[in-house]
Amino acid sequence: MKESLWQLFLDIKQKVQSYPNVIHSVGTDGQDVFINSDKENDSANGFVVCFDVNTFNKKIEPTFLLTANGKLEKLNGNTDHLDFHSLQLYLPFCLASVIKKDQEFPLILSHFAQSLDGYIAATNGQSQWIGNEENLIHSHRIRALCDAVIIGNNTLLNDKPKLNVRRVKGNDPIRVVIGNKNHCTQSLTGSSIGQIIRFSSDNIIKDSSVDVVKIDCKEQNYIPTSSILKTLYQKGVRSVLIEGGSTTSSLFIKEGNTDIVQYHIAPILLGSGIPNYNHSHTITSIDEGLHFEHYHFNLMGDQIMFTGYL
Ligand SMILES: NC(=O)c1ccc[n+]([C@@H]2O[C@H](COP(=O)([O-])OP(=O)(O)OC[C@H]3O[C@@H](n4cnc5c(N)ncnc54)[C@H](OP(=O)(O)O)[C@@H]3O)[C@@H](O)[C@H]2O)c1
Numbered sequence: 001m002k003e004s005l006w007q008l009f010l011d012i013k014q015k016v017q018s019y020p021n022v023i024h025s026v027g028t029d030g031q032d033v034f035i036n037s038d039k040e041n042d043s044a045n046g047f048v049v050c051f052d053v054n055t056f057n058k059k060i061e062p063t064f065l066l067t068a069n070g071k072l073e074k075l076n077g078n079t080d081h082l083d084f085h086s087l088q089l090y091l092p093f094c095l096a097s098v099i100k101k102d103q104e105f106p107l108i109l110s111h112f113a114q115s116l117d118g119y120i121a122a123t124n125g126q127s128q129w130i131g132n133e134e135n136l137i138h139s140h141r142i143r144a145l146c147d148a149v150i151i152g153n154n155t156l157l158n159d160k161p162k163l164n165v166r167r168v169k170g171n172d173p174i175r176v177v178i179g180n181k182n183h184c185t186q187s188l189t190g191s192s193i194g195q196i197i198r199f200s201s202d203n204i205i206k207d208s209s210v211d212v213v214k215i216d217c218k219e220q221n222y223i224p225t226s227s228i229l230k231t232l233y234q235k236g237v238r239s240v241l242i243e244g245g246s247t248t249s250s251l252f253i254k255e256g257n258t259d260i261v262q263y264h265i266a267p268i269l270l271g272s273g274i275p276n277y278n279h280s281h282t283i284t285s286i287d288e289g290l291h292f293e294h295y296h297f298n299l300m301g302d303q304i305m306f307t308g309y310l
Pocket of ligand 1: 154222
């Protein structure tokens with residue numbers, strides 16, 4: 001991706017999030033971002049984004065429709081000269097605050113690097129690195145565009161991730177850990193001054209370096225993912241990246257709290273390990289699987305990535 005396009009994504013996100021009034025449309029000439037320059041673009045089916053504004057008249061401006069679950073569709077005009085692959089991957093997160101505003105909920109992406117047979121880690125928990133360099137750059141781009149990144153306690157313990165933005169230009173997201181065991185957060189606290197939040201259902205957690213949010217589990221033995229997302233939304237979070245592991249991401253999917261899944265598929269077979277998705281019950285027929293109505297595969301260097309919209 002061209003550096004100028006990455007800068008444009010950062011500019012769109014910043015302008016959209018800091019705009020004080022209702023947003024009807026967003027346009028760009030490739031450098032500047034125009035908010036509400038064209039009020040007619042308000043569409044019932046999604047949010048309309050125009051490119052090359054000021055170059056063409058309204059009828060042939062390249063325009064895209066962005067739905068509430070982050071799916072980008074071509075609408076009008078000649079879009080051949082635009083980098084559709086990058087627009088499809090990153091534009092939804094720049095505009096998360098407008099496409100989800102009616103639901104008052106963040107846009108949620110679950111992302112993994114996995115083996116061909118669907119494992120995200122070996123049986124000993126090792127996962128670094130299943131993906132390639134392009135996948136790492138992609139992960140850092142998504143971190144830079146999302147307001148928060150979430151992991152489960154086992155991933156904190158095993159991977160000791162920093163969860164900051166290092167490989168591209170951009171700000172660190174709020175880093176969020178879920179779980180009751182008081183695993184050391186040194187990898188997070190030592191890598192960024194940004195906020196760290198731990199969601200727990202227990203009063204035992206005492207960690208002055210993180211903000212602890214206690215949520216009761218009630219009848220089930222895990223924190224409802226909607227409660228986590230509502231709390232984050234109230235703190236201004238409009239887009240969330242769930243970076244794993246399997247238990248954490250699966251709970252969000254099972255509770256209907258995932259808009260987009262991305263599985264970066266590496267040319268390796270593990271045969272056993274930690275799966276990308278954990279069903280809570282045994283699946284006995286193909287029909288019971290999770291089906292995607294809309295999806296696409298993209299080349300990521302010499303590997304591929306599946307993106308599915310739920
Ligand atoms: N390949 C990749 O892209 C990738 C990415 C990330 C991680 N991984 C791998 O994934 C593995 C870890 O996956 P995992 O499935 O074992 O664990 P995990 O999802 O990282 O963590 C699970 C733990 O998080 C807490 N938790 C998560 N959601 C919760 C909720 N809604 N309510 C209450 N607690 C919640 C619980 O902690 P407590 O038990 O402490 O309460 C639970 O035991 C690691 O080996 C890591 O390397 C791979």
